[in-house]
Amino acid sequence: MKRYELKNKISISESTMAGVLHTSHIYFNPKVLSFEMSPTANILEFHQKLPFYVPTRLVEAPFVAKRLGVRHVWVKDESSRFGLPAYKILGASWATYRELETRFGPFQPWSNLDELREQLKDLDITLVTATDGNHGRAVARMARWLGLKAHVFVPDDMVHARREAIKNEGAQIEIVNGTYDDAITKLTRIGGDKYLVISDTAWEGYERVPTWIVEGYGTIFREIDEQLRTLEAEQPHLVAVQMGVGSLAASVVRHYRSPNRTTHILGVEPTHAACVLRSLEADELKEVPGPHISIMAGLNCGKPSPLAWPLLRNGLSGSVAVDDSFAEEAMRLLAQDEVISGESGAAGLAGLLAVLTERNEADTMRQKLGIDQNSTVLIISTEGATDPQAYVRIVGSMPNI
Template sequence: MTASETSHVYLHPHAQTFAPHTRPEVLDFHRRLPGYAPTPLVSAPHLAAALGVGEVWVKDESHRLELPAYKILGASWATYRELETLFGPFEPWTTLDGLAAQLRPHLPLVLVAATDGNHGRAVARVAGWLGLQAHILVPQDMVEARQRAIVGEGARLQIIHGSYDEAVMAAAERADGRHVVISDTAWDGYTRVPGWVVEGYSTIFLEIDAQLAARHAPPPDVVAVQMGVGSLAAAVVRHYRAADMPTRVVGVEPLHADCVLRSLQAGQPVETPGPHPSIMAGLNCGTVSPLAWPLLRDGLNASVAIPDARAEDAMRMLAADGVVSGESGAAGAGGLIALLTGPDARRHRDALDLTPHSRVLIVSTEGATDPQAYARILG
């Protein structure tokens, strides 16, 4: 790596804890969706040895509700709650057919979303479940495999000649009585849906709690989570920075889309202007969600921005432990590799209170959503 590709780190020694925030009804909702099953929690001994810790657990989200990423959890819950707010209250239902029948008097309805891949495909899948249409806006640099996957869900795909952030603005302009915007980032006057997206991700961590309990294992000492606009990281902070479980949280993002790290350094949200060319396409965001920002500002113990080479290292290392993780999915592991194996590793270990006996959790948020790139990186 050249000097310009060195990871950037922000440490927050006085991160706060928060009152516990759990919504068990979210998990109850997800259990009613087609193909629901908890995703695997995998032990990663090769990665643990490389990081110099006692245990690494990887939550493998490469197959979630028959899609190759975790985003369907936030997209489905947020869509359900928004539709109920606009057209409910719904009568009790047990299957999606029963829910879709209650929406038929309000058709046609179009779900609109901006995406750099997985969120848009998830919104399109929910639209298909409910008999709705989907209009998905994507930045011009999205790889063809991810575009085809969205179209394969029956969605209308629109390429925006600009960045993901510009696609978000274009999607917001389409909101009206027939077009319901399902965004995982917030803006002025639009916070309800992104808040439900964050809630939707809580299913991941309730599953992890149960999986660790079944192994008679304690909670992790450190959790590493990738950050785009920050919604998943906000869900991690809500769960793991609870006062009764003060796990340390590390946020990870691409070096050239480091809007969270820059905002932490500035003490307020600042934009990382594009282009955002990282292979970690799901994290190529220039603006942190204002809904996620307070949680990240106060709850992150560390933030690290990594070059693509670190994500590639992590993909190969996770593969050695049997986990297929795409470029964005491996970012959390890549951030820990950068923190714990570089020249300042001792200082970072001390800041995170990591020892050779520590337990670490990583969320691998996607599988090989770009199969050609995955094959090239793994050689």
């Protein structure tokens, strides 16, 4: 193994396992804080009104636990959320509702979407967003549920299956020549009373909707708390969460870095799109120029959300950037525990594999993350097989779940 020491507790390692070169880059945060959060509305109650709501399953993963050398690993499996193969609908639905209510409300009390849609029937509104895949499909689904139109900007390298999934929700797709960040640039230029921009990243003058998206993801952790209580299981000592623009990770920080919790949080990004890690190193927002080439397509973002940044800067215990081989290994390992996880979905575990199993300094890494052989770890598998051909190529087959 080659190892290079840099400043600010950063390390880069390269190791060969089964003939495959794995690379990763790690940063440990010297100033992790807790956060006092203002109470928010009962978002879980809102989600329970949506069609076919059920909590997604919390899976105990003994094969993963053995590989990581811990007592328990729990996987929150977001491969089927309201019939969609990813968690994004939680943030998109709440943010869309709140923005509609702000612009056109207040609404009369409603108990299901039919009653809400009736109140919106005279609106000529298009929901507009930019996406690497899952968020755009979620916004399109919300538009379809509410009888509205949807327009989605996508980067030109998005795989065919994800484009078609968005089109099948009834949305109009506009392909942008460039990266996800180029699609966001297009989105920032949209204006007019007939458009509602539903973005999960913020920019100057646009923070309200991304705030609600972060809030919407909180349903995941409300469900996990209840599921662990039912199982009489302890809260996690460590949560591994994928980054992207940082909205999901911000929601993790909001929940697990409150004053009454001591949970460590590890953020995970692709090597070529490690915008959060680079920002943490510099202690200020930094951009990683594209192209962002990784099979973890949902995480191929060059700029962290400015809204999420304060929570990430002070709430993450550490951040790791990993190459695709770790994500592929994580997908195969999760399949052994009967979890279908796509490339971005498996990224949290990919980061843990890089930090805990690929280094001579594993004991030091564990100390920094506050875990040992008796610890409990939580992974959020944020998507299922959103690119089925790639899944079969990497894993070999679909598990029979």
